Amino acid sequence: MIFSFDLLFEAVLFGILLGCFYAAVSMGLSVSFGLLDVPNVAHPAIMVLGSYCTYVVAGWGLDPIVAGVVLMPAFFVLGVLIYRFYYETFERRGSEAGVRGLAFFFGLAFIIEVGLILGFGVDQRTVQAPYIGSSLALGEYRIPYRMLVAFGVALVLTFALTVYLSKTFTGRAIKAVAQDEPALRLMGANPVRIKQWAFGIATGVSALAGAMLIIVGPVEPALDRLYIGRTFCVVVLAGLGSMTGTLAAGLILGIAESLVLMFFGASWAPAVAFGLLLVVLGVRPQGLFGR
């Protein structure tokens, strides 16, 4: 391990970009699990599905980010359908929803993953864009443009979602249903429709997250397994229900992973997110900003 402040700075810089990216891909889970309490372990798989859909749509000539945005409405509908199904089958019946709900999403994740393998094979896929492949030179440091693009989209996404949840009527209703469902019912709102809408948004956001994923690096069907660690680490570290916390938690993870990558090598990097997750669960399970 060679240590120098130059390398440290570069690792931290890269970590900040990576961290914002992790925060953005975890936003959907922050809503579906953090706010709505749905045990959505299939979230990373849906995101990888988004990556592959981006790959296909980008193959028709669209820029990957644009492809991601275009896919968002379709994924919104998918999210609504999944939540509706989950609610009717599990949440409504109450008892044992926990085990069965988890098993359902676990099975769903595997079905998506294998579906992708059957459709696209196990090889890695990438997309092409003008900003992929070249880097920005800042003094002695080189920052890959694709990371900057992901960073930018991530910030916009985080900002937009946070504003939506705190300023718009439906957004506030979503936060309300997370905090006090009976009260919301008394006010005449339908919690199921609100949750359905929220889950749709969370899934729609995952489409764009998937686009960013394939921009940042090559994707393969089994990538969802690794991202279970990253997304849940961010959401748990942030504290369930905290959107701004997601950004902070993402940064912490990104920097930690980048440092490990730089000084210990790529063979240790996968364990960082999972290790951090275990530490948080053991020491402070409510996270940094949890309710």
Added chain:
Amino acid sequence: MKYSIGAAAFLVAAVGAALSGAVNEYFFYAAYVVLTFVVLATAWNILGGYAGYVNFGTGAFFGLGSYSAVVLFKALSAPLAVQIVAAAAVGAALGFGVGIMTLRLRGIFFAIATVAILFIMETLMVNWRYVGGATGLQLLRPDVMAPFSSYTRMLFVVMALLAVVAVSVARYVQVSWIGRGLRAIRDSEEAAEASGVPTLRLKVFACTISGALMGAAGAPMPMYLSFIEPASTFSLNWGVSALAMPMIGGTAHWIGPVLGALLLGSIQQIVTVTISNEINVLVVGVLLVLFVVLAPDGIYGLCRKWLRSSK
């Protein structure tokens, strides 16, 4: 009494088959894997079915058992029996540790923690050159023990024995006061605690036993394959099978995981050989979702309903 006779009969049949020249060698290759799943599914069910805490990371306990066996074999040329006992101890320790740390939290946090353990284990083994790192290790089987004509046949009998042990343990837990406490935890943990059930202790106990059995099941695997490497050992695929089999067979009774493992395990063997490994995983996933949605009490539950309605 009936159970003991049945278990003994099964063992006698297993040994008889292994010694007989009439049974095809391939049968033992396949049956070993199916029996491994009987142990894994039964072990999973002690915590997942009885108490309601879902473990996704069966591969971590199983794999840790495998690697413990490899280390003992490489360092001390330990015999298989010692490997199995050691693997069980290590599995128990991991179950205890993970349990203490995460079973006081909600179920989904425990589930995610098991995935975390799985990946961390894999990363540790990938970076440990003594056990071969990412590329893995070739292993030379010791000489075959008489009276078995092949090493695989011997492993088959060993796994049959482990299966009987696992199912016996599960059965004991199920009918004892421990089982009732676990079911109370699953039905309503708050009410269980208020009724005097030491919920954390029981959960950790179930997790420890479960881990021990999974570890023990992993010990003979390196010898079976003559090879070990991290990626397939610590795969999430073990987790989905260990979860699907009890959920398909039925989680309320010890016979559920056995049925699920026999059925799904056999299907898996056939599909993997005749079609592909990917379709195999797809079949498991689809069957899991179908049963969870349509027949939550599994095959065992369906049988009971059918028997009750035909009376």
Added chain:
Amino acid sequence: MAALLQVENVSKHFGGFTALAGVSLDIAQGERFGLIGPNGSGKTTLINCISGALRNEAGKIVFQGKEIGGLPAYRRTRLGIARSFQIPRPFHSMSVLENLLVPLQYVAHGKEEEVFAILKKIGLADKAQALSSQLSQVELRKLELARAMAARPRLLISDEAMAGLSGAEVDEVLKILFDLNAEGITIIMIEHIMHAVMRFSQRVVCLDAGRIICEGTPASIVQNADVQRAYLGA
């Protein structure tokens, strides 16, 4: 004589919300104690802190001279504190009989025959093999109480056991509680049904917004201006 239960200055917060702010009360051995207050005043939070379902952040809880604040709920049940839940939480995979076997075996270490005696006393003897899904509302409430009884408690906390019941059903449950008290069990009753609280309690405490606003005999509580304001709004 020392009190059976001493709650000293207990506080509990949920994030920024204060559920209990320095609540103190003493409950004497054998007493029939009523706890009232509008919704959200902290009644269930208080008994959650007493029973151990929640941990209080400040203050002490002393039971039979021993401080129990640090003990997990199951230990407190084994020491003699039993509670029923406001929304019934039966063990749905078990029969009524088995539901009672859980506390019987984990707390009282009693024999199965005892369970039948409890079922008879509470009027569920003919439903012993039924599943909770087959029980009516009042039967579920009775099951909650029966389960608490099976733990052979010294202190029984009944959390809104009569909510939504008819007049005759309220009388049924009230009689069970009176009988238990006659056997020496101290009872804390949380109820909204005023006439039940007044008939049952020897002493009543009224909570509002996490604080005790009034304490005394049923007659004096009913006439108290603060209590009336709390229930009807300023």
